[in-house]
Amino acid sequence: MHFQSTLLTAGLLPLVYGLPKPQLTYEENTSPVGGVDAPFPTFTTTTGDLRGSTNLQGGIAQRPPTSGGDSAVVQDPDLVNGQSADASLGLYLDFNSAKYPNGPQPIRGTQGATDPGPRTYEYEKLNPDLFAPPETDSGDVPNAMWPLGLSHNRPGTGTQSGWARQQNAAVLPAATAMAGVDMRLSPHAYRELHWHTSAEWALVLKGSVRVASMNEDGASFVDDVTAGDVWFFPAGIPHSLQALDEGCEFLLVFDDGNFSEEETFLATEMLIRAPKEVWAKDLQTDVSVLDTVPQGQKYIFPGTAAPADISKQNVTGSGGSLSGPNGYTYHWSQQEFHNTTGGSVKILDPVTFPIAEMFSAALVVLEPGAMREVHWHTTSDEWSYFLQGSARITIYKAPQSSRTFDFTAGDVGYIPQAASHYVENTGTDDVIFLEVLQAKKFSDISASQWLALTPAQIVKDTLNFTDAVIANLPKEKTLIKPGNANLTQIAVSGKP
Ligand SMILES: *[C@@H]1O[C@H](CO)[C@@H](O)[C@H](O)[C@H]1NC(C)=O
Ligand SMILES: *[C@@H]1O[C@H](CO)[C@@H](O)[C@H](O)[C@H]1NC(C)=O
Ligand SMILES: *[C@@H]1O[C@H](CO)[C@@H](O)[C@H](O)[C@H]1NC(C)=O
Ligand SMILES: *[C@@H]1O[C@H](CO)[C@@H](O)[C@H](O)[C@H]1NC(C)=O
Ligand SMILES: *[C@@H]1O[C@H](CO)[C@@H](O)[C@H](O)[C@H]1NC(C)=O
Numbered sequence: 001m002h003f004q005s006t007l008l009t010a011g012l013l014p015l016v017y018g019l020p021k022p023q024l025t026y027e028e029n030t031s032p033v034g035g036v037d038a039p040f041p042t043f044t045t046t047t048g049d050l051r052g053s054t055n056l057q058g059g060i061a062q063r064p065p066t067s068g069g070d071s072a073v074v075q076d077p078d079l080v081n082g083q084s085a086d087a088s089l090g091l092y093l094d095f096n097s098a099k100y101p102n103g104p105q106p107i108r109g110t111q112g113a114t115d116p117g118p119r120t121y122e123y124e125k126l127n128p129d130l131f132a133p134p135e136t137d138s139g140d141v142p143n144a145m146w147p148l149g150l151s152h153n154r155p156g157t158g159t160q161s162g163w164a165r166q167q168n169a170a171v172l173p174a175a176t177a178m179a180g181v182d183m184r185l186s187p188h189a190y191r192e193l194h195w196h197t198s199a200e201w202a203l204v205l206k207g208s209v210r211v212a213s214m215n216e217d218g219a220s221f222v223d224d225v226t227a228g229d230v231w232f233f234p235a236g237i238p239h240s241l242q243a244l245d246e247g248c249e250f251l252l253v254f255d256d257g258n259f260s261e262e263e264t265f266l267a268t269e270m271l272i273r274a275p276k277e278v279w280a281k282d283l284q285t286d287v288s289v290l291d292t293v294p295q296g297q298k299y300i301f302p303g304t305a306a307p308a309d310i311s312k313q314n315v316t317g318s319g320g321s322l323s324g325p326n327g328y329t330y331h332w333s334q335q336e337f338h339n340t341t342g343g344s345v346k347i348l349d350p351v352t353f354p355i356a357e358m359f360s361a362a363l364v365v366l367e368p369g370a371m372r373e374v375h376w377h378t379t380s381d382e383w384s385y386f387l388q389g390s391a392r393i394t395i396y397k398a399p400q401s402s403r404t405f406d407f408t409a410g411d412v413g414y415i416p417q418a419a420s421h422y423v424e425n426t427g428t429d430d431v432i433f434l435e436v437l438q439a440k441k442f443s444d445i446s447a448s449q450w451l452a453l454t455p456a457q458i459v460k461d462t463l464n465f466t467d468a469v470i471a472n473l474p475k476e477k478t479l480i481k482p483g484n485a486n487l488t489q490i491a492v493s494g495k496p
Contacts, residue, residue, distance in 0.1 A: 074114035078103030082488035083132070087111040090134025090404070092392060092426040092487040095125045106132045129392050129404035137394070139401030142174035144393070146412045148182050154261070156300025161189040162243075164300065167412045169257040175414040177438055178383035179259040181252040182410070183300075185209070185243035190303045193267035195238040198254040201359040202231045203332075203434060205387065207248030210306050210313070213239040213328055218319030221328050224310060228333025230348060232356035238265075239328075242306050251385055253436050255358060268297045325354045332363075342370030342482030343430070349442040360442035364423070366391070366431040369485035372423035373478055374447040377415075380437040384413040384423075389431030396420045407433075420447060426487060446477045 055061060078099045082091035087109035095104035104124045106112045112132060124131045151165035168179035179198075182205075185191060208226040215221075215237060224244065225231055233239050235255075271279060276290040283289065307313060314321065322328065330353040337344035349360035360380075364372055366389070386407045394404040397419050406426070407413055415421050425431040435442075451459050452473035459470055483496045490496055 072116045074102065074105070074116050076102050077105045077107065077114045079105060079107060082491060083107055083109075085109060085488070085491040087135035089491060090136055091491060092424070093128040093132055094426075094487075095121075095128050095131075098125075104128070104131065108132050108135065111135055126408060127406045129394075129406050134394070134404055137403050139397075141395050141397050141401050141403035143172065143405075144174060144395055144403070144414050145405040145407060146172040146175075146414075147408075148180075148410045148412060151182075154299075156185075156189065157298055158302040160186055161302045162186050162191075162247075162300040164261050166259075166261045168259055170260075172412065172414055174416065175381075175383065175412075176257040177255065177381045178414075178436060179254045179257050180383065180385065180412055181254070181259075181261050182249070183252060184249045185241065185247060185300060186302065187243055187245055187247040188303045188305045189243050189247070189300060190298075191241040191300055192298045193238060193240045194264045195233075195236055196254075196259070196264045197235055198256040198259045199235045199356075199358070200231075200233045201253045201255075201356055201361070201436065203251045203253075203361075203385075204229050204231075205249045205251055207246045208244040209248045209250065210242045210244060210310070211239060211329060212242075212313065213237055213322075215319075215322065215326075218317050219322045219326070220314075220316050220319070221322040222310060222313050222315075223327065223329045225329050225331070226333060230330045230332045230353070230356075230361075231328055232330075232353065232359060233328055234355070234357075237328075238267075242303055244306060251434075253359070253383055255438055266297045266299070268294050272296075328355060330356075337363075337365065340478070340480055342480040343367050343372075345479050347442045350440050358438045358440065360437045360439045362435045362442055364431075364433055364435065364480070366423065366425040366433075366480060367482070367485075368425055368428050368430070369483035369487065370425050371481045371483055373481050374420055374422045375444040376418050376420045376447075377437055377439070377444050379417060380439045381417050382413075382415040382421075383436045384415070385434045385436075386411045386413070387432040387434065389425060389429045389433075390427035391423050391431045391433065392426050393421050393423050424483075428485065446474075446479075448473055449475065449477050 080093055080095060080098050080103065083093055083105075085091055085108075093104075093108075098104040100121070104121065105114050107114065129137075146167045148165055148167060151167060151171065153163045153165045156162040162183065162185040164181055164183040166179065166181045167175070169175055183191065204225050204227050206227050208224055210222065210224050211231050212222045213220070213233060271290070271293045272295060276287050279290050280287045330348060332346070332348050335346050335348070337346045343364065343366040345362055345364050347360070347362045350357050366372060386409050388409050390406065390408045392404055392406045393413055393415070394402055395415055396402045397416065405413065423431070423433060451463075451470075452475045456467070456470045459465055460467070484490065
């Protein structure tokens with residue numbers, strides 16, 4: 001009061017002076033399904049002035065009370081199953097069961113605190129391990145997750161011909177060695193004849209596509225691929241893609257983190273970007289032919305149906321046609337999975353698809369509760385893509401950092417070379433995901449197998465495991481570890 005009297009004497013307090021009222025009013029978002037959580041500030045003004053008085057400056061203005069306001073108080077936080085357990089257990093937290101408005105909360109055991117602030121529940125439900133990290137997370141690990149659902153979608157030309165969206169180093173800076181594109185072609189639509197500076201590996205996600213190409217020796221190639229099949233075009237090799245009758249969607253992986261779908265070489269632009277005189281000479285035709293070519297790129301555009309009989313589109317010269325080890329496709333959908341406890345795996349690498357000389361991939365199915373075992377890749381970063389389900393990955397980065405990221409269908413993951421990691425199914429459906437490496441052979445170091453094949457005495461002296469634990473370690477690579485589909489059960493039973 002002494003301070004205020006001084007100000008009053010100095011004429012620095014407003015004439016009308018009562019209890020300080022909050023300048024912001026908070027509207028509660030009462031939506032039971034979440035969305036943007038209140039409080040959301042709204043300014044109210046009676047005078048029309050946009051700026052407040054200089055009397056509001058610190059040291060002059062009335063101070064707020066130290067207690068009595070309630071905007072930061074969160075009553076009865078609603079904790080989900082596993083959230084009260086020891087934070088180092090790092091149980092997966094299913095925030096979908098958290099009840100609005102008292103959950104989800106960024107709390108684990110004694111760690112963290114409630115969140116009274118502006119928030120969007122959907123991010124927290126999708127990323128519980130970012131919002132309430134396991135206690136084992138530590139230090140700084142560059143972001144390793146990009147949802148393609150946050151990428152700009154570039155529509156094709158013409159009527160509903162398709163679209164493409166991409167993940168590259170611009171949105172995921174840690175992803176330096178590989179980039180990805182998700183592309184949709186409507187029935188009979190084309191991805192325009194084009195080529196690029198990077199090599200392109202593709203997995204068909206839905207529908208079927210006709211691919212056509214030619215190499216440096218004038219050997220041509222045409223083939224049809226369907227969901228689960230793969231194509232590969234080396235850097236600079238020109239190609240075309242046309243959706244068959246049902247349309248298609250496919251995933252492209254490039255061997256350059258800076259690849260951009262906006263920067264491909266296009267047939268239309270090639271024609272437009274040299275003098276007509278040159279093209280008339282090059283194509284040995286009349287100059288008027290050049291007046292009829294499109295004056296802009298077609299990119300993705302509607303087309304006429306490809307003939308069902310592919311031989312009608314088989315054009316060969318003296319260079320012949322490419323097939324077998326020189327062919328640009330692999331009918332991976334026809335390869336059986338290797339089934340094991342907890343899931344299944346199949347591998348495609350240059351051992352059986354030699355043209356894709358540096359692309360090695362695994363398609364992995366994880367049953368609920370199961371986990372792609374802790375491992376790392378010796379020479380390559382890993383680019384991964386989730387086709388189904390929900391999962392989490394913890395990346396350990398030397399010397400003492402780790403961070404856990406959550407993934408759902410359509411998300412891209414990126415794991416640096418040599419960094420150990422696992423992929424755990426955190427949902428109730430099978431997880432299906434793709435791992436892509438820049439390597440001549442798909443390989444990894446299995447952490448548990450390494451410990452099993454290290455002299456027991458060394459493991460015991462280092463990690464203080466009992467003889468029984470060491471004897472139980474697998475001398476064969478397991479790839480997948482089964483687990484209880486109830487991911488919080490371990491808090492009660494102590495067993496996975
Ligand atoms: C990718 O682009 C960034 C920024 O321009 C550059 O620093 C980096 O060297 C590029 N990486 C490659 C592999 O070209
Ligand atoms: C295309 O024709 C060549 C022979 O010229 C043949 O070897 C090849 O199998 C044909 N490809 C297709 C897809 O029909
Ligand atoms: C093997 O796993 C695949 C993929 O999960 C599944 O579709 C198939 O039915 C399994 N085969 C057997 C014999 O269990
Ligand atoms: C090693 O493990 C035993 C239990 O097997 C425990 O009693 C002991 O404290 C551990 N030693 C260290 C150094 O943590
Ligand atoms: C999982 O296990 C916990 C601990 O036993 C139990 O409280 C919870 O109800 C279980 N959840 C489901 C979905 O069965």
